[in-house]
Amino acid sequence: MLTKNFLQVGDKAPGFSAVAVYEQEFKQVKLSDYLGKYVILLFYPLDFTFVCPTEIIAFSEIYDQFYSLDTEILGISVDSEYCHLAWMQLDRDSGGVGDLKYPLVSDLNKQISLSYNVLNSEGKSLRGLFIIDKQGIIQHSLVNNLDFGRSVSETIRTLQAIQYVQSNPDEVCPANWQPGNATIKNTPTDSKEYFKSI
Numbered sequence: 001m002l003t004k005n006f007l008q009v010g011d012k013a014p015g016f017s018a019v020a021v022y023e024q025e026f027k028q029v030k031l032s033d034y035l036g037k038y039v040i041l042l043f044y045p046l047d048f049t050f051v052c053p054t055e056i057i058a059f060s061e062i063y064d065q066f067y068s069l070d071t072e073i074l075g076i077s078v079d080s081e082y083c084h085l086a087w088m089q090l091d092r093d094s095g096g097v098g099d100l101k102y103p104l105v106s107d108l109n110k111q112i113s114l115s116y117n118v119l120n121s122e123g124k125s126l127r128g129l130f131i132i133d134k135q136g137i138i139q140h141s142l143v144n145n146l147d148f149g150r151s152v153s154e155t156i157r158t159l160q161a162i163q164y165v166q167s168n169p170d171e172v173c174p175a176n177w178q179p180g181n182a183t184i185k186n187t188p189t190d191s192k193e194y195f196k197s198i
């Protein structure tokens with residue numbers, strides 16, 4: 001019997017082991033293999049659909065920027081590894097995704113989607129995005145409905161903010177913070193310096 005699990009930011013990311021497709025090959029992927037790196041879990045509904053390839057390709061096209069931030073990406077859907085492979089082997093102008101710079105994980109038994117609470121009543125994954133830190137803790141979660149995609153640039157900004165505050169524990173990032181912008185000291189007295197400047 002499938003039961004929902006309620007997960008929140010600050011929780012340890014549920015582990016999993018599954019078959020993925022990467023560089024046209026099947027490989028076993030374990031979340032625990034990525035400890036010591038940041039990880040983005042990118043859940044999406046199905047291969048061969050409409051919004052999904054735009055997201056999958058967009059994240060792949062700037063993968064090098066994520067990699068430079070010591071971050072790996074795992075795309076996850078309830079499709080089989082064979083479906084993932086066929087989708088990758090189809091040209092982008094025909095609705096495929098072509099070669100990607102990160103693996104697509106098969107969640108055919110739906111256990112990963114269920115453990116991250118992104119499985120909808122139709123048995124598809126919602127557009128869930130989770131940023132997991134080097135210790136395996138969920139630092140950010142976002143879940144969109146099926147009909148609209150996620151922002152790659154906002155994902156990078158959020159990742160940079162997470163990394164900044166983890167490296168500078170006495171500071172916090174205000175709204176719309178970008179690298180190089182002012183931060184706030186997290187004490188009532190010291191924070192006044194920031195608020196005087198705005």
